[in-house]
Amino acid sequence: MGDASVERRRVLAAAALGREPGVPGPAEPAGEPWRAVAGQILDVSPHLVIIETPAGTEERLVIAPWATAWHGADIAPAELPVGAMVVMRTLREGRVVERVWADTTRLTGTIQSISGRKDLIVELDCGPHRGHRTIVIPYRASGRLQVRHPKFEPGYLFDAIGVRRDGMGVALLPATSQPPYPARAVPPPPPAYAGVQQRIAGPATWSDAFDEEERGAAYPMLESSDTGCAEAGLSCAGLPYLAIGSLLQVRNVCSGRSANVPVVACGCLAGRFCDRCVECDTSPRGRVAELSPYSYVELGGDLVKGCFNAQIGLG
Amino acid sequence: MTRVLESQLPILIVLLGLGTMAKVITVRSGGEPGSLARLGPAVLMPGRLQVPSLLVCAAGEVFLATGLLLSTHPFFRWGTVAFFALSTYVLLELRRRRPDAGCGCFGEVSSTPVGLRSIGRTVALTGMAMVSVWAPVPGWTAMTHPSWLTAAGVAVLALLSPEIEELIDRVRYRAPCEQRRGPAESATLARLRASGPWRAHRDELVSPEPYDSWRELCWRFFAFRNHQRDDVVFAVYLSGRRPAVRMAVVSGEDSGSMPEYTPVSA
Numbered sequence: 001m002g003d004a005s006v007e008r009r010r011v012l013a014a015a016a017l018g019r020e021p022g023v024p025g026p027a028e029p030a031g032e033p034w035r036a037v038a039g040q041i042l043d044v045s046p047h048l049v050i051i052e053t054p055a056g057t058e059e060r061l062v063i064a065p066w067a068t069a070w071h072g073a074d075i076a077p078a079e080l081p082v083g084a085m086v087v088m089r090t091l092r093e094g095r096v097v098e099r100v101w102a103d104t105t106r107l108t109g110t111i112q113s114i115s116g117r118k119d120l121i122v123e124l125d126c127g128p129h130r131g132h133r134t135i136v137i138p139y140r141a142s143g144r145l146q147v148r149h150p151k152f153e154p155g156y157l158f159d160a161i162g163v164r165r166d167g168m169g170v171a172l173l174p175a176t177s178q179p180p181y182p183a184r185a186v187p188p189p190p191p192a193y194a195g196v197q198q199r200i201a202g203p204a205t206w207s208d209a210f211d212e213e214e215r216g217a218a219y220p221m222l223e224s225s226d227t228g229c230a231e232a233g234l235s236c237a238g239l240p241y242l243a244i245g246s247l248l249q250v251r252n253v254c255s256g257r258s259a260n261v262p263v264v265a266c267g268c269l270a271g272r273f274c275d276r277c278v279e280c281d282t283s284p285r286g287r288v289a290e291l292s293p294y295s296y297v298e299l300g301g302d303l304v305k306g307c308f309n310a311q312i313g314l315g
Numbered sequence: 316m317t318r319v320l321e322s323q324l325p326i327l328i329v330l331l332g333l334g335t336m337a338k339v340i341t342v343r344s345g346g347e348p349g350s351l352a353r354l355g356p357a358v359l360m361p362g363r364l365q366v367p368s369l370l371v372c373a374a375g376e377v378f379l380a381t382g383l384l385l386s387t388h389p390f391f392r393w394g395t396v397a398f399f400a401l402s403t404y405v406l407l408e409l410r411r412r413r414p415d416a417g418c419g420c421f422g423e424v425s426s427t428p429v430g431l432r433s434i435g436r437t438v439a440l441t442g443m444a445m446v447s448v449w450a451p452v453p454g455w456t457a458m459t460h461p462s463w464l465t466a467a468g469v470a471v472l473a474l475l476s477p478e479i480e481e482l483i484d485r486v487r488y489r490a491p492c493e494q495r496r497g498p499a500e501s502a503t504l505a506r507l508r509a510s511g512p513w514r515a516h517r518d519e520l521v522s523p524e525p526y527d528s529w530r531e532l533c534w535r536f537f538a539f540r541n542h543q544r545d546d547v548v549f550a551v552y553l554s555g556r557r558p559a560v561r562m563a564v565v566s567g568e569d570s571g572s573m574p575e576y577t578p579v580s581a
Contacts, residue, residue: 008527008538008546009527009529009536009538011565012536012538012546012548012563012565013531013534013536013548013550015548015563015565016534016536016548016549016550016561016562016563017534017550017561189494221494223496223497223529223530225499225500226500226528226529226530233496238494239494240493240494240532241493241494241497241530241531241532242531242532243529243530243531243536244529245529246531314532
């Protein structure tokens with residue numbers, strides 16, 4: 001299915017049901033809007049960073065005095081290596097950098113095999129759309145990761161945050177407390193009774209399986225006949241069915257910001273995680289959306305923390 | 316006096332039988348260990364022992380029920396007392412260690428967390444089993460001669476059963492339509508083709524097959540093209556035998572809409 005027809009779905013559905021077609025983008029700004037900017041670092045100094053954007057243009061951004069950066073550990077922005085791929089949270093329409101994440105990647109999937117003695121080599125099944133991925137867990141991070149992944153064995157879920165190094169994902173921080181069930185045995189949602197709540201709450205996470213600069217979300221509850229994905233439509237959060245092309249309103253409960261984000265992919269892997277987010281408050285169980293890094297950052301999420309507490313509604 | 320002693324036997328036999336059935340059904344329908352995770356004393360067992368422990372419990376129940384029904388042997392009578400006394404202890408322990416787990420006494424219907432009522436019920440059943448120990452006749456004689464005391468026992472147990480409310484809730488409420496798996500796309504398309512709006516607009520369409528179809532909440536949408544290259548979209552409600560159908564014509568160029576038809580139910 002082409003992008004054009006998916007974009008069109010929103011307009012057609014709104015026309016048929018006589019409602020307003022929503023507009024993607026931030027809804028009622030709370031505070032100064034944040035904009036995500038991505039690129040490759042060409043040069044960096046304590047006050048200025050020069051990047052090459054994915055479109056190939058060169059951009060110069062001012063680094064705010066309070067800005068922080070992460071590259072496997074918290075560092076000063078001036079220490080960022082040249083050549084690193086960065087995602088930045090900026091103010092003033094993309095001119096002033098406030099937070100930088102360099103080479104940050106997210107390693108989410110089902111454990112397929114574990115090998116190695118000191119540094120562990122783990123093969124992950126990242127779902128039917130993302131294929132397999134081989135990652136490294138360095139010895140110094142393995143204790144920290146295993147303590148949050150008590151079932152560290154094939155068939156169980158894995159979710160970590162790390163950095164890309166030589167084309168390989170290196171897991172450094174756990175992104176969740178591992179759900180205790182095997183990946184194939186997702187618990188059913190709690191029974192839902194009549195009187196549907198308008199908003200559903202749960203953790204919103206991010207994934208780097210989106211195109212660069214894409215604003216969108218992967219949503220678990222899609223009809224499998226519409227997506228051609230046999231594993232869609234699985235979630236323990238009691239989510240309503242939506243389609244690729246639907247507009248999801250996501251509100252970050254922690255930062256108070258909300259945005260309309262189009263559903264662009266099948267979140268069948270996110271649906272397998274029946275976990276909670278403990279950012280600023282404990283959320284109900286079950287991931288409600290997996291956002292692209294751009295949407296996630298603009299809603300005020302921290303890529304290193306892995307999730308924020310979100311409410312979703314239909315945009 | 317004898318009537319008093321045997322009056323509770325039928326209840327015990329029926330309850331043990333129901334408990335067996337419910338546990339077997341839970342094991343068979345559960346399939347995946349994840350769905351057993353919230354249920355009953357089995358959660359206190361390690362994962363791979365959960366299903367066997369439920370089955371052993373079910374086998375014990377059916378053994379006791381048969382014994383009570385056919386014989387007057389004190390082994391079955393005291394066995395039943397011990398079974399319910401043990402259940403009371405297990406429920407107390409479950410409540411202390413896993414406050415979120417249901418008692419699982421009647422399989423997955425008993426998924427509400429263990430409360431004082433569930434515990435009160437096993438205490439009452441232990442008392443009933445105690446009274447029945449000295450009954451002079453086997454269960455089947457008592458079954459054929461029920462008394463008012465039997466009815467009173469049933470009433471007490473009904474008051475102490477959280478499952479009854481759960482069953483009523485399930486009968487009254489289903490999952491809301493937007494969370495239910497919808498009918499197949501072809502079935503919904505057939506319903507659209509039986510509707511009034513379809514008959515009114517069928518001749519304008521280039522092809523009777525939709526070029527795109529998707530589901531959002533409780534609606535399934537079908538998009539077609541008409542001879543002017545405009546989009547004709549039908550929305551079919553997914554619940555009910557003669558569902559509501561809405562349609563609109565959206566011009567091919569701009570994104571504005573010209574709703575031609577307002578709500579029509581077929």
